Amino acid sequence: MLTISQLAAYAGVTVRAVRHYHQVGLLPEPERDRSGYRSYDAAAVVRLIRIRTLADAGVPLARVQELLDAGPEEFAEGVRTIDTNLRAEIRRLQGTRKRLARLAAGEHLALPGSVVGYLDRLRGLGVVERYIEMERDAWIMIAAQVPHLIDFVIAKKHEQLDDPDMVKLYSFFRGALDWPADDPRVVEVADIVERLMMRAVEAGEVGALGLDDQFVDLLDSTMVQSSPAAERLVAILEERGWRGWTRVERVPAERLHTGLPPT
Amino acid sequence: MLTISQLAAYAGVTVRAVRHYHQVGLLPEPERDRSGYRSYDAAAVVRLIRIRTLADAGVPLARVQELLDAGPEEFAEGVRTIDTNLRAEIRRLQGTRKRLARLAAGEHLALPGSVVGYLDRLRGLGVVERYIEMERDAWIMIAAQVPHLIDFVIAKKHEQLDDPDMVKLYSFFRGALDWPADDPRVVEVADIVERLMMRAVEAGEVGALGLDDQFVDLLDSTMVQSSPAAERLVAILEERGWRGWTRVERVPAERLHTGLPPT
DNA sequence: TCGAGGGTTGCCCCGGCGTCAAGGTCAAGC
DNA sequence: GCTTGACCTTGACGCCGGGGCAACCCTCGA
Numbered sequence: 160m161l162t163i164s165q166l167a168a169y170a171g172v173t174v175r176a177v178r179h180y181h182q183v184g185l186l187p188e189p190e191r192d193r194s195g196y197r198s199y200d201a202a203a204v205v206r207l208i209r210i211r212t213l214a215d216a217g218v219p220l221a222r223v224q225e226l227l228d229a230g231p232e233e234f235a236e237g238v239r240t241i242d243t244n245l246r247a248e249i250r251r252l253q254g255t256r257k258r259l260a261r262l263a264a265g266e267h268l269a270l271p272g273s274v275v276g277y278l279d280r281l282r283g284l285g286v287v288e289r290y291i292e293m294e295r296d297a298w299i300m301i302a303a304q305v306p307h308l309i310d311f312v313i314a315k316k317h318e319q320l321d322d323p324d325m326v327k328l329y330s331f332f333r334g335a336l337d338w339p340a341d342d343p344r345v346v347e348v349a350d351i352v353e354r355l356m357m358r359a360v361e362a363g364e365v366g367a368l369g370l371d372d373q374f375v376d377l378l379d380s381t382m383v384q385s386s387p388a389a390e391r392l393v394a395i396l397e398e399r400g401w402r403g404w405t406r407v408e409r410v411p412a413e414r415l416h417t418g419l420p421p422t
Numbered sequence: 423m424l425t426i427s428q429l430a431a432y433a434g435v436t437v438r439a440v441r442h443y444h445q446v447g448l449l450p451e452p453e454r455d456r457s458g459y460r461s462y463d464a465a466a467v468v469r470l471i472r473i474r475t476l477a478d479a480g481v482p483l484a485r486v487q488e489l490l491d492a493g494p495e496e497f498a499e500g501v502r503t504i505d506t507n508l509r510a511e512i513r514r515l516q517g518t519r520k521r522l523a524r525l526a527a528g529e530h531l532a533l534p535g536s537v538v539g540y541l542d543r544l545r546g547l548g549v550v551e552r553y554i555e556m557e558r559d560a561w562i563m564i565a566a567q568v569p570h571l572i573d574f575v576i577a578k579k580h581e582q583l584d585d586p587d588m589v590k591l592y593s594f595f596r597g598a599l600d601w602p603a604d605d606p607r608v609v610e611v612a613d614i615v616e617r618l619m620m621r622a623v624e625a626g627e628v629g630a631l632g633l634d635d636q637f638v639d640l641l642d643s644t645m646v647q648s649s650p651a652a653e654r655l656v657a658i659l660e661e662r663g664w665r666g667w668t669r670v671e672r673v674p675a676e677r678l679h680t681g682l683p684p685t
Numbered sequence: 686t687c688g689a690g691g692g693t694t695g696c697c698c699c700g701g702c703g704t705c706a707a708g709g710t711c712a713a714g715c
Numbered sequence: 716g717c718t719t720g721a722c723c724t725t726g727a728c729g730c731c732g733g734g735g736c737a738a739c740c741c742t743c744g745a
Binding site for chain 1: 423424428432463464467468471472475478479497501504509514515516518519521531532558560562563569
């Protein structure tokens with residue numbers, strides 16, 4: 160006969176665990192010897208190893224109980240389910256490994272791939288990292304608010320970037336953050352933006368993304384505060400009858416939306 | 423800005439979990455709007471997704487805290503460790519799947535492969551299943567008591583089975599369980615056993631496996647009670663000066679051990 | 686104006702043991 | 716025979732990562 164520690168060691172569990180199984184009724188209490196020690200037979204070994212095999216597979220002890228006391232067909236059915244779950248868990252862990260590797264590589268897991276690709280395109284245009292980071296944060300917020308629209312919106316932005324005027328506008332973010340407010344080039348940029356806005360209105364691109372007003376204000380104020388030149392740019396446009404940036408309005412009447420302009 | 427449910431949904435966690443992270447200080451409490459609602463920014467999204475990536479990898483929240491607040495090299499080192507653990511966990515689960523399949527197939531996980539092979543050899547000799555089951559239980563107990571010796575002992579048993587006399591002895595368990603006690607063949611078997619024991623003594627095979635006396639008694643009594651013929655066999659041997667079965671003694675003096683005879 | 690569907694805090698609950706605490710038993714060595 | 720140290724016993728509390736629920740507040744659309 161076996162002592163509890165022999166039993167436990169052979170099955171690869173702790174003595175504490177075996178007693179726990181007694182407590183919850185999963186393993187029947189065996190006979191005791193005259194000193195009160197539990198004394199186990201082969202059936203206990205077999206049952207304990209079955210318990211551990213199932214428990215190692217992540218099966219809750221209560222379910223282990225049911226399975227071991229069930230008929231062979233219910234048992235087989237249960238094991239199939241467990242194995243399916245195990246496979247799923249293995250795949251989940253493999254996915255986690257990939258995400259972990261991306262995290263370690265400094266990738267931005269908070270953004271869908273489409274947005275990352277878009278930001279890379281901006282980087283390719285020479286846009287400074289400071290601006291990219293602002294825009295990235297904005298996209299994170301947008302993706303969180305309207306995740307189902309994000310790929311569609313990004314596709315729109317890519318289309319816009321095919322317009323040379325839009326590329327010129329982005330060149331504003333290549334060095335313009337350092338321009339003084341009275342730099343004459345700011346006026347040139349304003350002209351470009353106005354042309355873009357007119358075209359957007361003509362194309363009927365007056366969508367509402369469903370972003371809340373507060374957030375739009377936040378994006379606009381981030382833009383305005385990013386540099387004196389940016390502040391000036393927005394002021395010029397407002398003089399010409401365009402209010403806002405993220406969501407542009409023609410003052411006083413029509414509410415326009417350019418399909419989500421930069422920050 | 424995001425509400426807690428937008429944040430939670432985007433990161434794929436529950437609202438409850440986000441609040442839990444606030445409680446344990448893992449995610450800083452954000453600003454509140456005028457109605458007291460939490461209001462999240464992009465940094466919170468990034469942090470939450472990092473938390474989840476690590477937590478999904480099985481990292482305890484306290485360790486997640488340390489990692490996220492650590493320098494890049496400590497972070498990288500930590501991630502390496504986590505990934506190693508993940509790989510180990512995946513391998514563990516794959517092993518569990520195999521064991522589960524064996525369990526479902528009705529295999530005896532409680533026995534090392536060497537013993538299973540030995541029992542199969544007995545089956546091949548035509549030994550009846552009733553006896554095999556008795557012997558299997560005995561081997562489970564032996565394996566549990568002296569796991570480090572089991573393969574060695576089984577190798578010995580295989581050697582013994584190369585002896586034609588031993589094969590004849592096992593043929594006893596092919597039908598002899600049904601023999602009457604006064605069957606003359608029992609005496610023949612006793613002769614065979616005696617020859618085997620003599621040879622074991624000559625070969626100096628007088629080992630002590632370290633099995634406890636109680637257990638040896640149990641095995642012997644199981645043997646004796648298995649059939650009238652078995653009882654008779656043991657009685658004959660005792661008359662001739664051999665006591666015991668599992669651990670044989672030459673009466674009155676030398677204590678012999680045959681290298682673990684059957685049951 | 687009202688109800689549905691958010692949000693808030695606070696507290697208890699779970700599984701699967703680990704970890705004491707406070708003793709009893711047993712074999713071995715002196 | 717006595718001590719030592721390794722084992723055994725029961726019982727109670729601790730741990731993690733939240734889930735669930737109560738009871739209330741806030742906001743928005745019909």
